[in-house]
Amino acid sequence: MTAPDPAIAAINSDAVDCDADFSLPGWTYHDAEFHAAEMERVIRPSWQIVCHDSDLPAPGDFQTIYYLGESVIVIRGDDGLVRAFTNVCRHRAMRLVEGPAGCAKKLVCPYHAWTYGSDGSLQSVPMKADYPALRLEDNGLAPVALETWQGFHFVCLKPSGFPTPAEMMAPFEAEIAPYRFAEIRRMAPVRHRPRGVNWKTVGDNYSDNLHIPVAHDGLTRLVGDSYRIEAHGWVDRLSGEVAVSEKQNFWERFYAAYLPHVEHLPDEAQHRWLYFKLWPNMAFDIYADQIDFMQWLPTGPTSCLLREVAYALPDERREMKLARYANWRINRMVNAEDTWLISRVQAGMESRSFTTGPIATSEVCLRSFARKIRALIPQARLSHSPAAGRSKE
Numbered sequence: 001m002t003a004p005d006p007a008i009a010a011i012n013s014d015a016v017d018c019d020a021d022f023s024l025p026g027w028t029y030h031d032a033e034f035h036a037a038e039m040e041r042v043i044r045p046s047w048q049i050v051c052h053d054s055d056l057p058a059p060g061d062f063q064t065i066y067y068l069g070e071s072v073i074v075i076r077g078d079d080g081l082v083r084a085f086t087n088v089c090r091h092r093a094m095r096l097v098e099g100p101a102g103c104a105k106k107l108v109c110p111y112h113a114w115t116y117g118s119d120g121s122l123q124s125v126p127m128k129a130d131y132p133a134l135r136l137e138d139n140g141l142a143p144v145a146l147e148t149w150q151g152f153h154f155v156c157l158k159p160s161g162f163p164t165p166a167e168m169m170a171p172f173e174a175e176i177a178p179y180r181f182a183e184i185r186r187m188a189p190v191r192h193r194p195r196g197v198n199w200k201t202v203g204d205n206y207s208d209n210l211h212i213p214v215a216h217d218g219l220t221r222l223v224g225d226s227y228r229i230e231a232h233g234w235v236d237r238l239s240g241e242v243a244v245s246e247k248q249n250f251w252e253r254f255y256a257a258y259l260p261h262v263e264h265l266p267d268e269a270q271h272r273w274l275y276f277k278l279w280p281n282m283a284f285d286i287y288a289d290q291i292d293f294m295q296w297l298p299t300g301p302t303s304c305l306l307r308e309v310a311y312a313l314p315d316e317r318r319e320m321k322l323a324r325y326a327n328w329r330i331n332r333m334v335n336a337e338d339t340w341l342i343s344r345v346q347a348g349m350e351s352r353s354f355t356t357g358p359i360a361t362s363e364v365c366l367r368s369f370a371r372k373i374r375a376l377i378p379q380a381r382l383s384h385s386p387a388a389g390r391s392k393e
Contacts, residue, residue: 008162017374020367021358022370024374026349026354026356029302030301034377035300042376044158045160046156046279047162047165051152052184054185059078059118060105061075062076062102064099067297070157073085073086073097074146074153077119078118078119081119082153088142089111089114090122090139091112091125094112119140122139145157147164150182151181171232176286179264183313184311184312185312186309187309190308192305195306200369201342201349207229207369209228209362216337231368235277235279237276242272251329252326252330254326259288260317262289270288273285274286290310291312292308292309292311302346302350
């Protein structure tokens, strides 16, 4: 099943969610049948970030992403266009390329040497006369839907009505324009971090503002009580204003005090940490010194894979390099704290004692996400898991 249009219409409407004051029930964070339903109704029809256009500088350059049992290639063709295909030979389903990135003028199957162009067309087949019914033009690589927003490439296995990244981020175009997304370049390879938690546990934590002053001492020292969250349809906007305080440790104070001026940013953005969480499992962390994306891909009912990478505009100033290092030191601690938090939350979700929890009126992002899940999979309104087979209905 794919995301039904009536559910998406309900999400986009002003319809009241009768369960708005309660969280998603704990069983939805570990139940195998519910997970399968989520993959079909939430993840498969959603857009997933793969890479930035600068990661594909020349014809034949490719990046891959693996999720829901599909390996997808995003590749620049000889004509300069970027396309996406499943990483599967049309002959015997062999994987064509390995690894997260590479360059191939031709995609040659390592099993039987069927050869595809960078545009996905089947160009040659050994012993072609042995296949009397084979038409090369009918056996190109299977295409995957591709959208590009602000230089970033996204793929979707089965578009079914969810908004594209450009549509989700349309209200914020003016705010992010000064950051010059199209000109940024990758600072390091993509990091892959496996986590033994349900994918929603990661996303919930990202959008949770109430835990910041409790569990993130360093982040609290950096942004104080300026941290804000807002739910905007299919996007959550979070922000904090970096300021110097006497309680900060060395790297926090260094970053707050010595982050160099960035000419192309307005004054209000010079010390702002800005975050956008896009439906359902992606986020952009936007700082004056760099731009990161993070994505949490489900790998099972109680496991997921974090994909993270940092980008920045070229800037060789020594003070900017030190500021980026300080940023990394600060966020490394925040990530370690979050890793501990989500692991304990996941354990609690699997306790039979937990059904649903109350959600405060200020927890607008958690409310927005839970509303969408309940609209797409109505069984999520049940405090206890239904009988076997019911989550698939």
